[in-house]
Amino acid sequence: MPLVGLRQRIASVRETRFATVAFVAVLAAISAACSGAAAGHPGYEPGYGPGGPGPGFFPLQPVSQGGTLVSNFYPFIFWIAVAVFVLVEGLLIWIVLRYRRRPTDTELPKQTHGNGVLEVIWTLIPAIIVTAMFVFTVDTLGKVETAQDPADNPQMTVDVTGFQWQWTFEYKDKGISLTGTGRDGPTMALPINEKIRIRLHATDVIHSFYVPQFLYKKDAIPGRTNEFDVIVQQVGTYAGQCAEFCGIGHADMHFTVQAMTPADFDAWVAQQQAPPPSASALPSNAPLVSVTSVGVVQGFTPKELSVAADTPWSVSLTNSDAAVPHNFSIHSANADGSDWNAPINADAGGSVTYQPPALATGEYTFFCSLHPNMTGTLHVGQ
Amino acid sequence: MATTTVTHPGTIAYQGRRSWIYEWLTTTDHKKIGKMYIFTSFLFFIAGGIMALLIRTELAFPGVQFVDAETYNQLFTIHGTTMIFLFVMPMFVGLANFIVPLQIGAADMAFPRINALSFWMIPLGGLLLYSGYAVGGAANAGWTGYAPLSAQGGAGLDLWLMALVLLGMSSVLGAINFMTTIFKMRAPGMTLLRMPLFVWNTLVTSVLLLFAVPVLTAGLMMLFIDRNYGGGFFDPALGGNPVLWQHVFWFFGHPEVYILILPAFGIVTEILPVFSRKPLFGYKAFVFATSAIGALGFSVWAHHMFTTGAVYLPFFSFFTFLISVPTGIKFFNWLATMWGGQLRFSTPLLYALGFIALFLIGGLDGAFLAVVPFDFHVQDTYWVVSHLHYVLVAGAVFGIFAGLFYWFPKMTGRMLNERLGKWQFVLLFVGTNLTFFPQHLLGLDGMIRRIVDYAPNPGWPELNLLSSIGAFVIALSILPFIWNVFITLRGPRNAPDDPWEANTLEWATTSPPPSYNFDSLPPIRSERPLFDLRHGLTPHAAAALPAGPTETHDETRADAPEGSK
Numbered sequence: 002m003p004l005v006g007l008r009q010r011i012a013s014v015r016e017t018r019f020a021t022v023a024f025v026a027v028l029a030a031i032s033a034a035c036s037g038a039a040a041g042h043p044g045y046e047p048g049y050g051p052g053g054p055g056p057g058f059f060p061l062q063p064v065s066q067g068g069t070l071v072s073n074f075y076p077f078i079f080w081i082a083v084a085v086f087v088l089v090e091g092l093l094i095w096i097v098l099r100y101r102r103r104p105t106d107t108e109l110p111k112q113t114h115g116n117g118v119l120e121v122i123w124t125l126i127p128a129i130i131v132t133a134m135f136v137f138t139v140d141t142l143g144k145v146e147t148a149q150d151p152a153d154n155p156q157m158t159v160d161v162t163g164f165q166w167q168w169t170f171e172y173k174d175k176g177i178s179l180t181g182t183g184r185d186g187p188t189m190a191l192p193i194n195e196k197i198r199i200r201l202h203a204t205d206v207i208h209s210f211y212v213p214q215f216l217y218k219k220d221a222i223p224g225r226t227n228e229f230d231v232i233v234q235q236v237g238t239y240a241g242q243c244a245e246f247c248g249i250g251h252a253d254m255h256f257t258v259q260a261m262t263p264a265d266f267d268a269w270v271a272q273q274q275a276p277p278p279s280a281s282a283l284p285s286n287a288p289l290v291s292v293t294s295v296g297v298v299q300g301f302t303p304k305e306l307s308v309a310a311d312t313p314w315s316v317s318l319t320n321s322d323a324a325v326p327h328n329f330s331i332h333s334a335n336a337d338g339s340d341w342n343a344p345i346n347a348d349a350g351g352s353v354t355y356q357p358p359a360l361a362t363g364e365y366t367f368f369c370s371l372h373p374n375m376t377g378t379l380h381v382g383q
Numbered sequence: 384m385a386t387t388t389v390t391h392p393g394t395i396a397y398q399g400r401r402s403w404i405y406e407w408l409t410t411t412d413h414k415k416i417g418k419m420y421i422f423t424s425f426l427f428f429i430a431g432g433i434m435a436l437l438i439r440t441e442l443a444f445p446g447v448q449f450v451d452a453e454t455y456n457q458l459f460t461i462h463g464t465t466m467i468f469l470f471v472m473p474m475f476v477g478l479a480n481f482i483v484p485l486q487i488g489a490a491d492m493a494f495p496r497i498n499a500l501s502f503w504m505i506p507l508g509g510l511l512l513y514s515g516y517a518v519g520g521a522a523n524a525g526w527t528g529y530a531p532l533s534a535q536g537g538a539g540l541d542l543w544l545m546a547l548v549l550l551g552m553s554s555v556l557g558a559i560n561f562m563t564t565i566f567k568m569r570a571p572g573m574t575l576l577r578m579p580l581f582v583w584n585t586l587v588t589s590v591l592l593l594f595a596v597p598v599l600t601a602g603l604m605m606l607f608i609d610r611n612y613g614g615g616f617f618d619p620a621l622g623g624n625p626v627l628w629q630h631v632f633w634f635f636g637h638p639e640v641y642i643l644i645l646p647a648f649g650i651v652t653e654i655l656p657v658f659s660r661k662p663l664f665g666y667k668a669f670v671f672a673t674s675a676i677g678a679l680g681f682s683v684w685a686h687h688m689f690t691t692g693a694v695y696l697p698f699f700s701f702f703t704f705l706i707s708v709p710t711g712i713k714f715f716n717w718l719a720t721m722w723g724g725q726l727r728f729s730t731p732l733l734y735a736l737g738f739i740a741l742f743l744i745g746g747l748d749g750a751f752l753a754v755v756p757f758d759f760h761v762q763d764t765y766w767v768v769s770h771l772h773y774v775l776v777a778g779a780v781f782g783i784f785a786g787l788f789y790w791f792p793k794m795t796g797r798m799l800n801e802r803l804g805k806w807q808f809v810l811l812f813v814g815t816n817l818t819f820f821p822q823h824l825l826g827l828d829g830m831i832r833r834i835v836d837y838a839p840n841p842g843w844p845e846l847n848l849l850s851s852i853g854a855f856v857i858a859l860s861i862l863p864f865i866w867n868v869f870i871t872l873r874g875p876r877n878a879p880d881d882p883w884e885a886n887t888l889e890w891a892t893t894s895p896p897p898s899y900n901f902d903s904l905p906p907i908r909s910e911r912p913l914f915d916l917r918h919g920l921t922p923h924a925a926a927a928l929p930a931g932p933t934e935t936h937d938e939t940r941a942d943a944p945e946g947s948k
Contacts, residue, residue: 055842056824060760071756078754082747089743092718097736100659102725109918110724115665119719120712127711131704131750138704138754139697145756206532207625209690209763213829216760220691222626223531224619227692240838244690244763244831246525248532249452252834374453 060216064239064260066232067145068216074141078134145217155198155230159189163201163208163221163243164325166250167346167371177273182328183342183370186256189241192266193233201227204324209245212258218244233260249374288314289354292329294321295347297372304377310362317354320347329355330370331379342370411495412898413484416502418794420477421787423506424470429861430513431465434458436858439818443851445839455835456523457516457539463526464512464543467643468550471779473505475646476557478786479585481794483561485889485896486579488570488904493563497556504553511546515539525833527636530617530628534609544607551596551603558592561585570888572907579887579910580669584649587677588642594681595638602631626693633684641680644742644774645673647782648713651735654789655717656911657885658732659724665716666910672709672716679706689758696755703753710746714739729883730804734785737812738778745773748823763833766826772819776857784811784864792878795871796894803867810860817853821846886911 058079063072160171169180170189181187191197201210201221211218219227243254261269288309294302295318308314318329328343334357335341347353365379407415438458441449450458480498484491492498515521515538522543524533533540565586569578578586606628608614615621617628656663663669682702685694717739726732748770752758761767784807791799825846830837837843881890890913892901905916 055840056821056828056846058824058827060757060827061829067756068760071760074754075757078751078757082750086743086747089714089718090740093736093740096718096721097726100721100724100726102660102727106725110660112662113664113719113723114662115668116719120665120668120716123715124708124712128705128708131707134750134754135697135701135704138700138756142696142700142755145759206535207529211763211829211831213760216756218690218759218762222691222693224624225626225693229692242831246456246529246532246763246833248523248535249456251456252452252836 061213063214063216064233064235064237065212065215065217066234068214069234070141070144071216074137077137081130081134156195157192158198158200159191160200160202161189161210161221162204163210163247163254164204165206165248165372166243166254167326168243168254168256170256172270175270175274177270179273180326180346181256182344182346183330183340184253184255186254188257188259190259190261190266190269191231191233192263193236193260195263196230196232198228198230201229206247207245208243208247208254210241211244212239212241214239220245233258236260236262250372253373288312290314290316292316292318292377294319295327295369295375296320296322297325297375300375301367301369301377305380306367306377307380307382308360310381311359313356313359315354315356317352318347319352320349322349324349325371327369327371327375328353329357330368331357331360332366332368334358334360334365340370346371409499411491411499413480413492413495413498414794414896414898416498417477417479417481420473420480420502420505423502423509424473424477427465427469427509428474431462431470432858432861434462434465436854438462439851439854441835442837442847444848445837445844447836450835452835453520453523456525456833457521459833460522460525460543461512461515464522464547465509466775467526467639468547469505469509469512471643471775471783472550472554473502474783475588475643475779476501476554478650478783478790479561479581479646482790482889483582483585484564484568485793485892485900486582486887487565487568487573488888488901488907489564489568490900492560493568494560498560501553501557501560504549504556508546508550508553511542511549515542518542527632528606528628529632530606530609530625533606533628534617541607541610544603544610548600548603551600554592554596558589558596561589562593565589570904570907572912573888576667576670577907577910579649580652580663580666580673581646581649581887583670583673584645584652587673588645591638591642591645591677591680595635595642598631599635602628602635605631626688626691629688629691630685633687634681636687637684638677638680640774641676644778644782645676647738647742647779647785648673650782650786650789651717651738652713653887654731654735654785655720657883658727658729658735659721660727660884661720661724662886662911662914663716664719664722665712668712668716672712675709676706679709686753686758689755690762700753700755704750707746707750714743714746729788730799730801730808731785731789731883733805733808734781734788737808738781738785741773741777741781741812741815744820745770745777748773760829761826763831764826765822765830765832768832769819769822769826772815772822776815776819781811781815784808789883790889791868791871792882793889793894793896796876796878797871797874798878798882799871800867803863807860807863807867810856810863814853814856814858814860817856818850819853821849821853825850881913884917886914888912891916 060072060075063069158173160173162169162171167181168187169178170187171178179187179189199210199219201219203221203223205223207223208221209218210221215231215233217229217231219229221227237260239258239260241256241258243251247254290306290308292301292303292306306316316329318327320327326346326348328346330343331341333340336358341357343353343355345353360379360381362382365381367377367379369375407419410416437450438455441447441455480492513521518538520537521539522528522533523536524540528540528543565578565582605614605616609616609618609623613621615623617623617625619625652663652669679702683699683706685699686703688694689696689699748766752761752767752770788799788804791797825843828840828842830840830843837847876894878894880892880894882894883890887910888901888904888907889896891905905912908915
């Protein structure tokens with residue numbers, strides 16, 4: 002008899018351990034995630050991503066006024082959530098350990114059908130907590146959005162246009178328009194501590210302008226102009242990316258925000274407004290190949306081009322699309338093996354002549370960096 | 384064959400001369416249809432799971448190594464659509480199909496032939512969806528199909544639209560069938576407030592389907608017209624509005640979240656009292672909370688659209704917060720149901736406990752999203768991916784396995800192996816957290832979703848690798864289940880009528896039940912008729928006795944709380 006009791010005892014202990022091992026596992030997973038987060042990483046590429054020490058339980062370091070407000074508010078929500086988590090999981094673990102069925106449990110436990118007072122309490126307390134969370138949310142939202150009071154004039158406006166799959170940044174009053182090429186996209190220079198209005202447009206599908214370190218994003222929607230104000234508080238280079246899924250090139254729709262002192266910003270503006278340096282003269286006998294038309298539907302025409310090896314050359318591109326810019330870029334064409342990205346785009350209906358680097362013998366893939374699915378083959382040989 | 388009246392077994396004349404294939408293809412028996420729903424949706428679960436593995440394999444390392452961007456976009460579109468419309472929804476419909484008529488003491492569903500029609504639309508819809516791969520590429524605009532992106536793309540998107548219209552029609556027919564069955568076919572004594580909570584959750588889910596799905600269908604037809612006949616509903620160049628699609632989609636899409644999770648709530652609420660040997664703590668509170676969640680589910684749709692700049696933020700923020708109150712009621716009542724009980728750690732209870740432990744995370748990180756300024760940061764990041772998978776994997780999938788282990792003996796007459804079940808639970812529990820918890824941290828750090836490639840920022844490759852390993856642990860956890868079902872079905876019929884000492888009517892008949900369901904029904908005096916049968920009428924049940932001698936199911940009763948919706 003005692004032996005049977007012992008075996009039942011062991012069985013019940015085993016069952017208990019079985020239930021708790023799962024909780025230990027989740028704690029282990031969480032702490033593994035933490036330590037992974039804290040480890041840091043030497044291979045950080047400044048061109049992409051938010052920077053900072055790496056992922057953790059708190060949002061990354063904000064650099065804008067609105068982002069700082071959100072970052073300061075976050076712990077309030079976070080610690081309420083942690084408290085609820087600990088309370089419920091704690092009760093659950095306690096119940097699992099304390100109320101497991103024992104061999105001696107032959108009688109039914111007390112049959113409790115409810116308790117009005119208790120149920121009112123655990124309805125009202127959460128209701129009060131979420132009401133408080135709502136009130137503080139609206140308060141913070143108000144502060145974040147005050148910066149966007151239309152009556153309060155911004156010092157500068159940047160018009161952002163998202164299209165598949167690139168960005169155009171326009172400083173209309175300064176006559177500057179920048180359209181990105183390639184995976185890095187364009188760079189938006191901004192003076193710090195000035196209120197900047199970002200106006201968002203889209204020409205084809207919905208995109209979303211997201212700078213993680215602003216802790217803010219807003220959608221760019223065709224047929225609608227969204228706007229928000231931002232005051233960047235720290236000099237630095239911040240990665241941005243399209244956050245609304247927009248098709249095949251979505252993952253490559255990056256851009257960069259470069260926040261600088263007002264003096265540096267003025268110098269940047271002057272530099273942008275200066276006429277572009279004249280292209281280095283090509284030998285007059287340099288071969289010229291032509292892409293006679295290019296469009297989203299039909300791609301490049303022709304799809305195969307041939308040029309001589311190790312010879313300076315140029316290529317003219319005629320864009321036959323009515324509304325979409327294109328360009329001519331070449332995979333793995335730079336000396337270091339990276340892609341050669343076209344410095345400018347051919348606007349809709351326009352033509353551009355590019356001077357790609359001289360290439361060694363071989364076969365290359367040329368493409369439109371705005372539309373990475375549009376490709377052709379470049380034969381480089383005798 | 385199934386009939387809608389209780390027939391004595393001896394009177395069934397037509398038994399022989401039909402092959403089993405013909406029998407299954409033509410059956411209108413709710414139990415066989417339920418099994419076919421469960422089997423079919425499990426196949427789609429495998430298909431959607433393989434797609435998830437392909438996605439996580441690509442994301443295990445930064446860079447594009449394994450699938451290209453176009454393949455990737457199709458993968459996550461079809462993965463999401465499959466898991467929602469072809470796995471979780473039909474799986475719950477299958478469980479409800481088998482269980483609800485038994486739990487209310489009915490012989491079949493109200494409209495058995497429509498029931499069969501609803502089922503056969505599911506494989507057809509799946510075929511339409513997947514045939515996109517045969518015509519130059521499946522749908523690639525995400526399961527949300529945002530216009531105008533979804534106006535681009537090839538025939539795969541049209542097939543996606545038609546598949547969803549068909550699956551929606553199946554859901555609406557099913558919803559009407561369940562509502563009619565529950566309102567009109569309850570056994571004498573089974574008042575609305577004695578119905579098992581699984582029936583209540585199925586009822587509320589059906590109401591949600593009936594109101595939400597037609598809205599989606601309308602939107603899908605508008606998109607189809609836009610794509611094929613030059614309609615301009617979502618095209619600003621023709622006076623349309625892309626944001627309109629989001630309103631239409633999420634007016635369906637948010638109630639859909641509750642369509643996917645309420646049945647799991649119902650299953651957990653069935654299991655906890657049985658395995659604690661206690662009655663449900665606060666039956667009416669559960670009914671109220673379920674109905675409240677259903678009603679509030681229609682007032683929060685635009686919280687998916689905070690970053691569009693086109694919605695009134697505080698309204699949707701407030702109702703999103705508010706919905707956590709009835710959910711909180713459920714949590715505390717679940718805990719109180721177990722409090723002071725005698726817990727028996729069989730696999731169904733483990734899954735129910737896992738559900739509570741992990742769905743809590745999906746509830747809490749959802750409350751963060753109601754904080755509008757924080758949502759601006761994490762909208763469309765991996766925070767949202769993590770949140771929705773804590774709801775759908777830790778919630779719906781754990782609920783499904785809880786239900787499958789709980790009702791498998793009733794469906795087949797055989798008990799699933801407990802040891803394999805527990806191994807599966809541990810693997811799934813660890814895998815779920817390993818996969819989805821790190822995604823919170825990635826979202827906080829600004830990693831956006833639906834990208835085939837991500838920047839090698841500090842910590843990102845490590846967390847993504849962890850997440851991908853977790854996905855394979857989840858896949859591993861499914862293998863013992865398949866093996867378990869396989870060996871159990873080959874084994875002897877070993878399940879008694881009521882293996883769990885349960886409370887509700889489905890355990891009053893044989894395992895598996897005969898085609899006419901019941902030889903006789905016990906008296907129904909409370910929400911636990913079988914408990915009353917075992918232990919005698921408790922004071923609680925006695926107090927519920929009406930003044931009159933017997934009770935008939937009279938629909939004009941004023942106490943029907945579903946009028947609040």
